[in-house]
Amino acid sequence: MIRYLRYRSNYRILGQIGQGQFGRVYFAISRKTGKFVALKSLPKGFPTNRFLREFSCLISLRHPNIVACKGLEYHGQGRYLVMDYGEGGTLRDLMDFPADLSLRLCLDLVIDILAGLEQAHKKNIIHCDIKPENILLSLTADKWVAKVTDFGIAKITENSSNNKEGSGYTGSPAYMAPERFYGKYSYACDIYSVGILLYELMIGERPFSGLPGDLMLAHLNQRINIPDTVANPLKAIIIKALEKLPKRRFFSAQEMLEAIQIAKAKLKFNREKTKLFTLTTISDLTFESNDFLKIADCHKINLMINNNHHVYLGSQNQLIKLSKDSKKIEIINLKQSLESLTLLSQGYLVLTKEKQAEACQYYFHYFSENIPFKKVEPSLQLESKDLKFSGNVEGDWLATISKPKSNEISAEFKIFNLTTLSILKSPKPCPFPSQLISLDKRYGLAIFPRLSQGYKRTYLYLFNRRRHFIKGFSLSLLISELTPNNTNAY
Known part of the structure; x- marks a missing residue:
């Protein structure tokens, strides 16, 4: 009799974090070490020679600005490349964030990219697909670090002085050097792509746009136009990096890196800060109701959330609903002071608090978008000296960790059904966190x-609906609060 054994993977997949040209990228945790990794899935039909080429490139490249490959993992549907996890997401995620990036940050990230490319070029490897989506970000105690990833279409050459012929082209036309469109490649191709990326970081958009055919004609024939808002030293670097002829560009990634460092030293960065968030103010809302103006004048608005149809404001013990379509204003007077508003897919969660002698009474109110806006009684009441909570955006569960009235060190971890606010799992002792986040x-x-x-350290642990903590990672700095990415929680 033949027995078939089910292979148990060394990694637990937590979610998808990206979609590459030839495969998907997953966020996973090692079952043995508890460390986070990225798994690039390569399907069964993926050509073995391409698979081995990317694997050999990653194994041979060891540099702080290149994503390291830890090995291979086989599974029932194909193969995984096991790589370092970039907890900061991609450079595209950072560029798409609704805030202004500082000039210092932009230049530091480009310097990181060029340092990684210089190492690849020394190993006779041409990346051929430099773009924001292929730059991962990690976080240290004082800065972002950019790392080059995805060597799936990289070229390996023994002679860096001559252009090599290829069979057609693959890559991203928006960031592609002119010669790539007719099958030639060299180290100068990567420098051109970094020039496009630098242009986009400085100006906020790429120099050329349109369909692949339009982009090809623009890269081959159209000269770039750089606004006067870009400092002259950086303007000269962009122009040289984006020369149509490869020999007119920077001789190497190191030469471009040094030019940026010289330009950076000439520029002034006094008082320049990276803007992490853009704020919406009450004056941005174009409501004409005198009632709303009275509310805004008389009460301090300290909480606000909005969805596609409504804006919800919190003011002391008042909850205010503004309809974007009808300009209608509704107000609920709550018995307790308003602590927080949490937006959910089918409604929102309101937390109120009432101070007492030794502890506080916390009240959760669940409001559904499908029922009229009216005063409702609290659905859940918790007594605690302090409380942290997080409601799943899709409206499935609510996690709370509360400090008991006694002087015990451990806190109580509970999971509730979010719509009914009935307890799903009995309390479990745990340390008290600074924040809970639903992913x-x-x-x-x-x-x-x-x-x-x-000694400063911040530990981040995953937890599931069964109240089990999964060992995570730590950072050598103190973090009081994180803001999840709405489109990519991981």
Whole structure:
């Protein structure tokens, strides 16, 4: 009799974090070490020679600005490349964020990219697909670090002085050097792509746009136009990097890197800060109701959330609903002071608090978009000295960690059904975090900052709906609060 054994993967997949040209990228955790990794899935039909080429490139490249490959993982549907996880997402994620990036940050990231490319070029490897989506970001105590990834279409050459012929072209036309469109490639191709990326970071858009055919004609024939808002030293670097002829560009990635460092030294960065968030003010809302103007004048608006149809404002013990379509204003007077508003897919969660002698009474109110806006009684009441909570955006569960009235060190971890606010799992003791974050239907994130005798560390642990904590990672700095990415929780 033949017995078939089911292979158990060394990694637990937590969610998809990207879609490459030839495969998907997943966020996973090692079952043995508890460390986070990225798994690039390569389907069964993926050509073995391409698979081995990318694997050999990654194994041979060891550099702080290149994503490291840890090995191979086989599974029932194909193969995985096991790579470092970039907790900061991609450069595209950062560029799409609704805030202004500082000039210092932009230049530092480009310097990182060029440092990684210089190492690849020394190993006779041409990346051939430099773009924001292929730049991963990691976080240190004082800065972002950019790392080059996805060597799936990289070219390996033994002679860096001559252009090589290829069979057609693959890559991203928006960032592609002119010679790539007729099958030639050299190290100068990567420098051209970095020039496009630098242009986009400086100006906010690429120099050329349109369909692939339009982009090809623009890269081959159209000269770039750089606004006067770009400093002259950087303007000269962009122009040289985007020369149509490869020999007119920078001789190497190191030469371009040094030019940016010289330009950076000439520029002034006094008082320049990276803007992480853009704020919406009450004056941005074009409501004409005198009633609303009275509310805004008399009360301090300290909470606000909005969805496609309504804006919800919190003011002391009042909850205000503004309809974007009808300009209608509705107000609910709550018995307790308003603490927080959490937007959900089918409604929102309101937390109110009432102070008492030794602890506070916390009240959760669940409002559905499908029922009229009216005063409702609290659906859930918790007594605690302090409380952290997170509601899943899709409206499935609510996680709370509360400090008991006694002087016990541990707190109580509970999971509730979000729509009924009935308890799903009995309390479980755990340390008290600084924040709970819902990531998806299955997982959340707990943040534990620790400061002891000058030693600073923040521990991040995943948890699931069964109240089980999964070992995560730590950072050598104190984090009080994180803001999840609405489109990519991981």
